[in-house]
Amino acid sequence: xxxxxxxxxxxxxxxxxxxxxxxxxxxxxxxxxxxxxxxxxxxxxxxxxxxxxxxxxxxxxxxxxxxxxxxxxxxxxxxxxxxxxxxxxxxxxxxxxxxxxxxxxxxxxxxxxxxxxxxxxxxxxxxxxxxxxxxxxxxxxxxxxxxxxxxxxxxxxxxxxxxxxxxxxxxxxxxxxxxxxxxxxxxxxxxxxxxxxxxxxxxxxxxxxxxxxxxxxxxxxxxxxxxxx
Amino acid sequence: xxxxxxxxxxxxxxxxxxxxxxxxxxxxxxxxxxxxxxxxxxxxxxxxxxxxxxxxxxxxxxxxxxxxxxxxxxxxxxxxxxxxxxxxxxxxxxxxxxxxxxxxxxxxxxxxxxxxxxxxxxxxxxxxxxxxxxxxxxxxxxxxxxxxxxxxxxxxxxxxxxxxxxxxxxxxxxxxxxxxxxxxxxxxxxxxxxxxxxxxxxxxxxxxxxxxxxxxxxxxxxxxxxxxx
Numbered sequence: 001x002x003x004x005x006x007x008x009x010x011x012x013x014x015x016x017x018x019x020x021x022x023x024x025x026x027x028x029x030x031x032x033x034x035x036x037x038x039x040x041x042x043x044x045x046x047x048x049x050x051x052x053x054x055x056x057x058x059x060x061x062x063x064x065x066x067x068x069x070x071x072x073x074x075x076x077x078x079x080x081x082x083x084x085x086x087x088x089x090x091x092x093x094x095x096x097x098x099x100x101x102x103x104x105x106x107x108x109x110x111x112x113x114x115x116x117x118x119x120x121x122x123x124x125x126x127x128x129x130x131x132x133x134x135x136x137x138x139x140x141x142x143x144x145x146x147x148x149x150x151x152x153x154x155x156x157x158x159x160x161x162x163x164x165x166x167x168x169x170x171x172x173x174x175x176x177x178x179x180x181x182x183x184x185x186x187x188x189x190x191x192x193x194x195x196x197x198x199x200x201x202x203x204x205x206x207x208x209x210x211x212x213x214x215x216x217x218x219x220x221x222x223x224x225x226x227x228x229x
Numbered sequence: 230x231x232x233x234x235x236x237x238x239x240x241x242x243x244x245x246x247x248x249x250x251x252x253x254x255x256x257x258x259x260x261x262x263x264x265x266x267x268x269x270x271x272x273x274x275x276x277x278x279x280x281x282x283x284x285x286x287x288x289x290x291x292x293x294x295x296x297x298x299x300x301x302x303x304x305x306x307x308x309x310x311x312x313x314x315x316x317x318x319x320x321x322x323x324x325x326x327x328x329x330x331x332x333x334x335x336x337x338x339x340x341x342x343x344x345x346x347x348x349x350x351x352x353x354x355x356x357x358x359x360x361x362x363x364x365x366x367x368x369x370x371x372x373x374x375x376x377x378x379x380x381x382x383x384x385x386x387x388x389x390x391x392x393x394x395x396x397x398x399x400x401x402x403x404x405x406x407x408x409x410x411x412x413x414x415x416x417x418x419x420x421x422x423x424x425x426x427x428x429x430x431x432x433x434x435x436x437x438x439x440x441x442x443x444x445x446x447x448x449x450x451x452x453x454x455x456x457x458x
Contacts, residue, residue, distance in 0.1 A: 121351050158455075216456055222456075223455075225453075228447060
């Protein structure tokens with residue numbers, strides 16, 4: 001597939017490397033590609049700089065939002081939640097129309113310190129806002145409940161554990177689930193929660209998730225749903 | 230112990246029966262005890278009426294909020310989240326002062342249909358509101374992430390699964406954890422999340438929880454946290 005990733009942070013880098021390794025053609029979009037490629041400061045999540053990463057990932061096309069190809073098969077939103085709508089607007093409705101947008105961002109606001117809050121929640125969600133802003137696109141929320149390391153390597157947690165998808169379009173959810181399977185997720189561990197409104201639930205898990213990360217001292221954990229037989 | 234339970238619904242009934250069975254002296258508080266005892270309509274959660282339940286639980290003292298004994302060792306808030314502050318105010322600051330309030334309510338609002346929303350979240354929580362309203366009491370949030378059936382019988386889910394406690398007072402959290410152990414919870418599965426602010430995280434899980442209950446067709450499920458070793 002031809003995959004466009006919005007965002008060049010640790011989440012985007014990790015996905016780009018893995019998708020390229022899987023044989024996909026990968027475009028990574030940012031505001032100013034030359035500035036991004038020149039970045040030498042270490043990313044606090046990954047511990048290395050964009051430049052360090054790019055040395056080993058030259059086959060990934062790093063382009064401006066507006067320069068993404070028209071014929072991408074899927075668009076991954078790996079920007080920070082507060083900037084997602086701006087980034088998608090910079091790509092433009094035309095290039096997003098008809099496409100699956102896999103939205104893995106969370107609308108977290110750390111500006112008031114810990115614990116972070118959500119800029120949208122309860123009666124709305126970032127997933128819904130994106131779907132509303134781009135009605136011709138098919139938004140699927142997923143991967144937002146796990147750390148970027150687990151996204152592409154679920155076996156880092158040595159037990160079954162779950163991932164969730166929310167979206168209005170069944171064929172887009174299937175397309176996302178197929179991609180998740182390529183990333184190493186077992187299909188029986190992926191739960192379809194329903195329409196894009198159900199993204200409220202997974203986005204609202206984030207304050208709890210961040211609390212747990214602090215308790216465990218690692219972001220490499222996940223939820224396994226267990227039930228009465 | 231002498232335990233006061235606020236609320237006479239399915240959650241309160243189930244806890245009262247179990248705590249009485251464990252040998253505790255149990256008081257159950259409601260607005261109007263005679264009205265409550267006369268209720269013959271089936272509770273949608275338990276399938277039976279208060280009267281049916283009371284026939285087999287005559288040793289539980291059913292009293293008005295204001296008539297709870299002064300010397301209860303712990304107060305359990307099993308009212309619906311929207312009425313919790315009113316119920317606690319009806320008990321009165323004097324009787325709650327110095328005591329552990331185990332708050333298991335969620336501030337859910339079903340009035341606009343499904344999915345329900347929370348009346349307080351993100352920058353505040355019901356647990357915090359109760360702590361703020363009753364500063365001389367020691368609020369511990371717990372049990373709000375599981376169905377009432379699991380609360381008193383965690384082995385209904387045949388695998389390890391987790392419960393969470395949030396609260397400012399360490400000795401009250403210890404008192405609650407000891408009570409949870411009596412209810413069947415293994416202490417190693419109970420995670421102390423931190424102060425009462427962390428109740429935001431577990432209360433905000435509810436929209437997701439209700440979504441999952443619909444998917445699974447049963448409320449008898451829970452989360453098991455699994456992590457990288």
